[in-house]
Amino acid sequence: MSIVGDPPTGHVGQAMRRKEDPRLITGRARYVDDISLPGTLWAAIVRSPEAHAKIVSIDTSAAADYPGVHAVFTGEDMSDLGGPLPCAWVPPGVEVQNPEHWPLARGTVNHVGDPVAVVLGDDRYAVVDAAEQVLVEYESLPAIVDPEKALEGGPFVHDSIGTNKVHEWSLPGGDVEAGFAEADTIVERRVVNHRIAGAPIEPRGVLADYRAGSLTLWTSTQVPHFVRLFMALLLGLSEDHVRVIAPEVGGGFGSKLQVYGEELLACWCSRKVGRPVKWIETRSENMAVSHHGRDQIAYTKMGAKSDGTITAFHVKIIADFGAYNMLLTPLIPSLGAFVMGGCYKIPNVQTDITGVFTNKCPTDAIRGAGRPEATHMLELTLDAMAHELEIDRLEIRRKNFIPKEDFPAAVATGVVYDSGDYVKTLDTLLQHVDVAAFQQEQEQLRAQGIHRGIGFCTYTEICGLAPSRVTGPAGVGVQAGLWESAMIRVHNTGAVTVYTGTSPHGQGLDTAMAQIVADKLGVDPQVVEVIHGDTATGPEGRGTYGSRSLATGGEAVARATDKVVAKAKKIVAAELEAAPEDIEVADGKFSVKGSPDKGMAMADIAGIAYIGAVPEGMEPGLEETTFYDPENFVFPFGAHACIVEVDADTGKVTVVRYVAVDDCGRAINPMLIDGQIHGGVAYGIGQALYERIHYDDEGQLVTGTFVDYALPTAAELPSFELDRTETPSPVNSLGVKGVGEAGTIAASAAVTNAVLDALRPLGVEFINMPLSPMRVWEAIAEAKGGAA
Amino acid sequence: MSSTVNVALNVNGVEHDLAVEPRLLLVHALRDQLGLTGTHVGCDTSNCGACTVHMNGEAVKSCTVLAVQADGAEVTTIEGLGTEDDLHPMQEAFWNNHGLQCGYCTPGLIMASTALLSENPNPSEDEVRHALEGNLCRCTGYHNIIKAVLDAASKSASEVSA
Numbered sequence: 001m002s003i004v005g006d007p008p009t010g011h012v013g014q015a016m017r018r019k020e021d022p023r024l025i026t027g028r029a030r031y032v033d034d035i036s037l038p039g040t041l042w043a044a045i046v047r048s049p050e051a052h053a054k055i056v057s058i059d060t061s062a063a064a065d066y067p068g069v070h071a072v073f074t075g076e077d078m079s080d081l082g083g084p085l086p087c088a089w090v091p092p093g094v095e096v097q098n099p100e101h102w103p104l105a106r107g108t109v110n111h112v113g114d115p116v117a118v119v120l121g122d123d124r125y126a127v128v129d130a131a132e133q134v135l136v137e138y139e140s141l142p143a144i145v146d147p148e149k150a151l152e153g154g155p156f157v158h159d160s161i162g163t164n165k166v167h168e169w170s171l172p173g174g175d176v177e178a179g180f181a182e183a184d185t186i187v188e189r190r191v192v193n194h195r196i197a198g199a200p201i202e203p204r205g206v207l208a209d210y211r212a213g214s215l216t217l218w219t220s221t222q223v224p225h226f227v228r229l230f231m232a233l234l235l236g237l238s239e240d241h242v243r244v245i246a247p248e249v250g251g252g253f254g255s256k257l258q259v260y261g262e263e264l265l266a267c268w269c270s271r272k273v274g275r276p277v278k279w280i281e282t283r284s285e286n287m288a289v290s291h292h293g294r295d296q297i298a299y300t301k302m303g304a305k306s307d308g309t310i311t312a313f314h315v316k317i318i319a320d321f322g323a324y325n326m327l328l329t330p331l332i333p334s335l336g337a338f339v340m341g342g343c344y345k346i347p348n349v350q351t352d353i354t355g356v357f358t359n360k361c362p363t364d365a366i367r368g369a370g371r372p373e374a375t376h377m378l379e380l381t382l383d384a385m386a387h388e389l390e391i392d393r394l395e396i397r398r399k400n401f402i403p404k405e406d407f408p409a410a411v412a413t414g415v416v417y418d419s420g421d422y423v424k425t426l427d428t429l430l431q432h433v434d435v436a437a438f439q440q441e442q443e444q445l446r447a448q449g450i451h452r453g454i455g456f457c458t459y460t461e462i463c464g465l466a467p468s469r470v471t472g473p474a475g476v477g478v479q480a481g482l483w484e485s486a487m488i489r490v491h492n493t494g495a496v497t498v499y500t501g502t503s504p505h506g507q508g509l510d511t512a513m514a515q516i517v518a519d520k521l522g523v524d525p526q527v528v529e530v531i532h533g534d535t536a537t538g539p540e541g542r543g544t545y546g547s548r549s550l551a552t553g554g555e556a557v558a559r560a561t562d563k564v565v566a567k568a569k570k571i572v573a574a575e576l577e578a579a580p581e582d583i584e585v586a587d588g589k590f591s592v593k594g595s596p597d598k599g600m601a602m603a604d605i606a607g608i609a610y611i612g613a614v615p616e617g618m619e620p621g622l623e624e625t626t627f628y629d630p631e632n633f634v635f636p637f638g639a640h641a642c643i644v645e646v647d648a649d650t651g652k653v654t655v656v657r658y659v660a661v662d663d664c665g666r667a668i669n670p671m672l673i674d675g676q677i678h679g680g681v682a683y684g685i686g687q688a689l690y691e692r693i694h695y696d697d698e699g700q701l702v703t704g705t706f707v708d709y710a711l712p713t714a715a716e717l718p719s720f721e722l723d724r725t726e727t728p729s730p731v732n733s734l735g736v737k738g739v740g741e742a743g744t745i746a747a748s749a750a751v752t753n754a755v756l757d758a759l760r761p762l763g764v765e766f767i768n769m770p771l772s773p774m775r776v777w778e779a780i781a782e783a784k785g786g787a788a
Numbered sequence: 789m790s791s792t793v794n795v796a797l798n799v800n801g802v803e804h805d806l807a808v809e810p811r812l813l814l815v816h817a818l819r820d821q822l823g824l825t826g827t828h829v830g831c832d833t834s835n836c837g838a839c840t841v842h843m844n845g846e847a848v849k850s851c852t853v854l855a856v857q858a859d860g861a862e863v864t865t866i867e868g869l870g871t872e873d874d875l876h877p878m879q880e881a882f883w884n885n886h887g888l889q890c891g892y893c894t895p896g897l898i899m900a901s902t903a904l905l906s907e908n909p910n911p912s913e914d915e916v917r918h919a920l921e922g923n924l925c926r927c928t929g930y931h932n933i934i935k936a937v938l939d940a941a942s943k944s945a946s947e948v949s950a
Contacts, residue, residue: 017883017884017886018883018886020891021882021883021888021891022872022883023872023891024888024891024894025866025875025879025882025883025888025891025894025895025898026826026866026867026869026870026871026872026875026879027824027825027826027827027865027866027867027895028826028867028872029826029891030825031825031828031892033819033825033828033829034819034825124816124820125809125811125812199926200890200892200926201828201830201836201838201890201892201893201924201925201926201927202828202830202890202892203830248890248891249890250828250830250890250891250892250893251889251890251892251926251927253926282832283830283831283832283833283836284832505890506889506890506891506927507889508889671886672886674886674932675886675889675927675928675932678928678929678930678931678932679889679926679927679928679929680929681929682928682929682930682931683926683929705831705832705833705835706831706833706835706836706924707833707835711835711924711926713920713921713922713923713924713930714916714917714918714920714921714923714925714930714933714934715917715918715920715921717917717929717930717931719913719931719934719935720929720931
């Protein structure tokens with residue numbers, strides 16, 4: 001009865017081709033917009049063109065009369081909601097201003113794109129026409145755009161709150177003032193980490209189907225289980241009557257780690273009209289209303305001894321949250337605070353955060369979520385310190401690295417870094433980059449008027465989000481446990497289905513998890529199917545974000561598989577008349593140690609389990625579930641180098657070389673790791689050089705399409721040079737850490753430090769991103785002392 | 789709703805007569821009327837290239853072509869390029885080289901890449917990078933996409949010489 005051929009062994013560590021790809025490369029995958037239900041109504045949303053205004057009146061009559069239109073709703077129609085959209089961060093002992101945020105605005109609009117009305121109709125095009133017929137009369141209110149001005153006073157984004165300050169949050173470690181008193185030199189910088197868009201190539205989309213008391217929602221999300229919980233709570237439905245499905249999801253980068261108003265709106269509309277309702281976000285909407293990221297202004301202060309020993313690092317962050325707190329908005333800068341000391345042994349590290357409302361789209365998690373900002377602050381300030389002390393930039397890093405014998409290393413910010421070998425990653429980097437040769441070339445080229453620079457970033461980050469006792473209500477204050485679940489079902493034939501509570505959307509987790517399971521069960525990864533993103537198919541889960549899916553979700557899969565193996569061993573032991581502890585898995589067979597000939601394959605074992613011929617007292621079947629809550633975070637690290645060329649006449653920056661050495665623990669599939677680093681580095685280069693969400697002084701979004709918002713293309717980026725070290729994490733049995741955000745966390749600092757290295761001979765001491773030609777040219781002109 | 793006009797399209801070798809609104813975009817005719825959902829929409833400004841198909845052998849962005857403009861044309865979409873059992877060499881190359889992650893931009897990139905190689909069978913890395921600058925990918929940093937296209941080019945070159 002076996003459909004399973006002779007399996008190869010040892011899949012973990014192999015660059016196995018992805019199981020996901022056949023459907024994706026042939027156009028057979030199904031994203032939300034590819035799914036159609038009979039009787040579906042299309043939704044188009046009327047959005048505010050104003051940054052801040054009172055809604056005087058809304059006339060929906062012309063739109064309602066438009067041919068093909070079924071219904072038009074405004075915020076007033078939705079008075080039966082169980083509550084406003086959620087913010088799930090409630091830090092103990094910290095006051096957080098939390099204005100109401102509704103799927104359709106009630107009374108005022110607070111940023112461009114704020115939704116005002118929804119039009120439902122039979123045709124994709126007709127609803128867009130009809131939405132233009134909705135007449136909204138606005139009374140403009142003054143808008144506040146600059147977060148520092150917003151802290152000084154009005155106008156207020158929310159008059160009812162009477163301040164634009166959202167909260168204040170601090171993470172003190174050691175005594176920074178004492179550290180500064182010990183220092184020989186103090187360096188201070190104002191580091192601006194500008195606002196960017198998540199910009200997955202698939203915009204968001206929802207399809208809601210409420211029928212006979214049950215709701216099914218297909219949504220392009222990273223967190224289907226969270227979405228289900230809030231749909232149930234806010235619509236007054238029993239959670240078991242709500243099914244949320246994340247089908248194929250075309251990228252997220254944090255922008256789909258959210259409970260969005262449009263999800264709730266589509267579900268509410270479907271219940272109201274008794275038909276399925278579909279809304280597909282346009283790119284212009286995506287740029288205006290899918291949450292943005294970054295937007296932090298940091299005042300950094302570092303103290304060091306004359307030999308380069310860092311004595312203190314203090315950062316004061318003003319974080320622009322836009323108009324509302326979304327799911328995790330005010331938490332994001334705090335995530336960076338935990339690694340504000342980076343990979344350095346700094347006894348005194350403190351981060352003080354002030355959150356601010358402005359009349360802009362809310363910010364929330366975008367790839368890296370707080371850690372790219374923290375790394376940028378630290379690595380730029382450290383380079384400035386090296387320059388000030390006339391110490392080589394790599395030497396000051398080496399001098400302050402946490403030595404490998406210190407791990408697990410308790411650091412000033414209160415967390416314990418699990419493992420690290422920072423010297424090794426840097427040494428590996430330098431095997432690929434001959435710095436002395438570069439500097440010689442740099443001098444020669446400079447004589448020809450060509451300005452090249454090299455920049456470095458050595459980093460560590462905190463990921464694998466979990467453990468619940470630290471991140472949860474009593475700890476950091478997230479109102480959810482961040483464990484992960486897995487269920488392993490071995491079928492009659494020995495084929496295996498894995499249900500994971502994570503919700504991958506491009507990372508290749510199906511493949512990595514199949515490799516892990518295949519090795520443990522002695523089966524071919526091709527007969528291991530990984531199911532995710534559907535709340536009806538497996539246990540409660542938490543989703544994919546924070547580089548957590550392998551370190552938490554993969555470990556949960558490993559542990560559930562271990563339970564299956566333990567049961568299988570008992571079955572085999574009974575069949576072979578041996579002790580369970582003498583059974584091993586080798587060459588695709590469960591056999592008695594030393595007697596490999598008499599082994600049983602998974603198909604044979606499953607056959608016994610389902611026929612019910614199991615040992616007395618054992619339940620039939622072969623299926624196990626695990627909920628895994630790690631003891632600690634994991635801390636990937638690495639060393640990156642970037643070489644740029646700056647055209648001093650035009651300010652244009654070109655990346656000549658990018659070399660990255662990363663350590664994310666044990667490699668399950670090196671090909672997937674490299675892919676994550678490529679994409680992550682491109683994301684960081686994009687922010688450093690090209691991308692910027694820009695609002696004008698009136699709060700109008702200037703970069704609202706891909707014409708104005710410059711995502712890097714293939715023509716701008718180089719091929720990347722990668723290497724890897726493997727320092728296993730002691731936190732989980734797989735030894736793995738996360739890798740989805742690492743490249744992004746390192747890249748913007750490496751690029752910016754490279755540009756500064758190129759510009760220093762021209763007198764430029766500091767520059768903030770994005771390093772657009774205009775900004776670079778202006779910095780050069782200013783340094784020359786001439787008018788720009 | 790506006791009146792419709794009739795257009796004849798040959799899509800992936802099959803003739804279709806469609807009644808379409810004059811303003812209907814080719815991409816929506818393919819997706820919504822013919823059910824060929826492998827062609828994606830990623831922007832509204834013709835920047836991202838997720839909707840790239842072949843029209844009379846040339847790569848076009850099907851969000852920038854009206855269905856009526858395609859009247860009488862031969863259109864190939866990703867579904868017509870190859871199947872899981874009989875992959876086009878470019879599909880195979882994207883798979884072998886990990887040239888995709890979320891997969892949303894992938895059909896457009898594969899269509900643009902096959903069009904490139906039919907014009908320039910042996911491109912340099914730089915030529916590939918510039919030829920694909922009308923197709924945005926947010927996941928891969930393009931590294932493995934470029935590798936895939938160069939791999940497909942070298943494989944078809946070695947087949948020709950063999």
